[in-house]
Amino acid sequence: MMIMHTNRRTSSYWPDIGASLVVFLVALPLCVGVAVASGVPAELGIVTGVVGGIVVGLLPGSSLQVSGPAAGLTVLVADTVAAHGLAALGLIVLGAGLLQVVMGLLRLGRWFRAISPAVVQGMLAGIGLVLVLGQLYPFAGAAAPVSTAEKFAGLPGLLLAASPYAVALGVLTLVVAALWQRTRFRKVPGVLVAVVVASAVGLLLPLPRIQVGSLSDVVRAVDFSLFDTGVLGAMVTFALVASAESLFSAAAVDRMHNGPRTQYNRELVAQGVGNTVCGLLGALPMTAVIVRSSANVRAGARTKASRVLHGVWLLLFAVALPGVLSFVPVAVLAAILLQAGWKLLEPRRVLALARTDRAEAAVLVLTAGLIVVTDLLTGTLAGLLAAVVKTAWDVSRLTVTVTPDGQDHEHVELRGNATFLRLPRLLDTLEALPPAKHVRVDLSGLRHLDQACRQAIEQWADSHRTAGRTVDLIRL
Known part of the structure; x- marks a missing residue:
C-alpha cells in the first residue's frame, strides 16, 4: 500500500x-x-x-x-x-x-x-x-x-x-x-x-x-x-x-x-x-x-x-x-x-472594437499613437485621462424637456445626470425660454445634480425672479 x-x-x-x-x-x-x-x-x-x-x-x-x-x-x-x-x-x-x-x-x-x-x-x-x-x-x-x-x-x-x-x-x-x-x-x-x-x-x-x-x-x-x-x-x-x-x-x-x-x-x-x-x-x-x-x-x-x-x-x-x-x-x-x-x-480586436464602440476605439488609438510618438508613460496617462473624460461624458446624460403649461406658464423637466459637462446646454435651454410669467423647473427626475449645475440653476432662478417673474424649483 x-x-x-x-x-x-x-x-x-x-x-x-x-x-x-x-x-x-x-x-x-x-x-x-x-x-x-x-x-x-x-x-x-x-x-x-x-x-x-x-x-x-x-x-x-x-x-x-x-x-x-x-x-x-x-x-x-x-x-x-x-x-x-x-x-x-x-x-x-x-x-x-x-x-x-x-x-x-x-x-x-x-x-x-x-x-x-x-x-x-x-x-x-x-x-x-x-x-x-x-x-x-x-x-x-x-x-x-x-x-x-x-x-x-x-x-x-x-x-x-x-x-x-x-x-x-x-x-x-x-x-x-x-x-x-x-x-x-x-x-x-x-x-x-x-x-x-x-x-x-x-x-x-x-x-x-x-x-x-x-x-x-x-x-x-x-x-x-x-x-x-x-x-x-x-x-x-x-x-x-x-x-x-x-x-x-x-x-x-x-x-x-x-x-x-x-x-x-x-x-x-x-x-x-x-x-x-x-x-x-x-x-x-x-x-x-x-x-x-x-x-x-x-x-x-x-x-x-x-x-x-x-x-x-x-x-x-x-x-x-x-x-x-x-x-x-x-x-x-x-x-x-x-x-x-x-x-x-492585435489588429483584429482593434477593428472589432471600432465597429462596436467608436469612442472606445478612439481612446485606444489615442493611447497607442501617443506611445509611438512620445513615450509609454505619456501615452498611457493620456489614454487614462481620455477614458475618464469619455466615461464622465457617457454618464452625464441629461434630458431637458420644455412644455408650455397654459398661456403664461412653462414647465421644464430635467432627467438623468446634471453635471458640469452638460451645463452649457442646460443654461442655453433655460435662457432661451420665452418671457413667461411663471416657470416650473422639475428636478425630481434627476439621478444626480452636481454643485456647478445646482448653483447655475439657482442663479438663473434668482435673475428670473428679479425680472418680476416667478420660478418654482421642484427639488430632488
Whole structure:
C-alpha cells in the first residue's frame, strides 16, 4: 500500500515536470530576444527569467502564471538605458520592485483591474507597434536607429539595404512557427522548432549572431550614487507598467484554467520581490508574461512547481550550455519578436472594437499613437485621462424637456445626470425660454445634480425672479 501511494504521488508530479520543460523551451529564446531588443546584454534576460521562475514561482499569488522579461517592457527599458545608462538599470528596477511590494501591502492590486480595457489594449498595441518597428531593422540585417522618428524615416531606405539572407531566414522562422502549430505535435513549442530549424539553415549563411557569455560577467552591484529625480520617475513608471501588465496577464490566465484564482495583492508583492532581486543583480525588469503562462496552462501544469522548475532549467542551461545560443542568428530572434509585437498589436480586436464602440476605439488609438510618438508613460496617462473624460461624458446624460403649461406658464423637466459637462446646454435651454410669467423647473427626475449645475440653476432662478417673474424649483 505504501508503494502504491508513493507511485501515485510521483506520477502526479509528471504533468508539472513536462510543463516546466515546455515553458523553459518557450522562455529561453524570448529571454534572450527581449534583452537584445532592449539594448542590453543577452545574459541579463536569462538572469531575469531565472529569478522570475525560482523566486516569484515560490511565492503566493498565482499558481500557474509565469514571470520573466517581457516584450512589452522592451521599449521602456531601451528608452531608460538610453537616458540613464545601463549602470542605472539595476537601481531603477530595485526601486520599482520596492514600490510594487508597498503597493501590494497597501492592497492596491485590485485597483489595476479597474483600468479601462481600451487603455490596456491601446497600451499593448502601442508597445507592439514600437516593437515591430524596431525589429524590422535586425530582421532585415540592418542596425536600428535610436529614435522612433528615425526608424520611421529609415523604412524606405531599409527596403533597398535589406540583406536577402537575413530576410529569408526571418521569413523561414515565421513560416515554421505558424505551420508547426497546425501539426499534431503542437505541444512542442512552435517558437522552439522555428529557432532550431532557422538556426540550422543559418549555419550556412554569413549573418550576425547573438553573443551569450557567463551570467557572472553581467551581474553588477547597485550604484546608489546614480539616484536623481529622473531615476525616481523611471522607478515609478516601471512599477506602474510592470504591475499593470502582470495583473492584466493574471486576469487572462485565470480564464484559461479551473484552478485557484489569482490573489492580486499577493501577486503584486511577489512581482515586487522578484523585481527587487533583479535590481540587486542589475538585471532586466520582470512581469508576468501571457505567452509563457498560456504555454504553461496548455502543457497541463497543475501547481506552481512547473514555473519554479522552468527557472531551474534556465539556470542549468545558462551555466552548462551558454555557447549553444551563439548559433542563433540575430534575424531569427528579430522574427520571433516581430511575432510577439504583432500579437500585442492585435489588429483584429482593434477593428472589432471600432465597429462596436467608436469612442472606445478612439481612446485606444489615442493611447497607442501617443506611445509611438512620445513615450509609454505619456501615452498611457493620456489614454487614462481620455477614458475618464469619455466615461464622465457617457454618464452625464441629461434630458431637458420644455412644455408650455397654459398661456403664461412653462414647465421644464430635467432627467438623468446634471453635471458640469452638460451645463452649457442646460443654461442655453433655460435662457432661451420665452418671457413667461411663471416657470416650473422639475428636478425630481434627476439621478444626480452636481454643485456647478445646482448653483447655475439657482442663479438663473434668482435673475428670473428679479425680472418680476416667478420660478418654482421642484427639488430632488
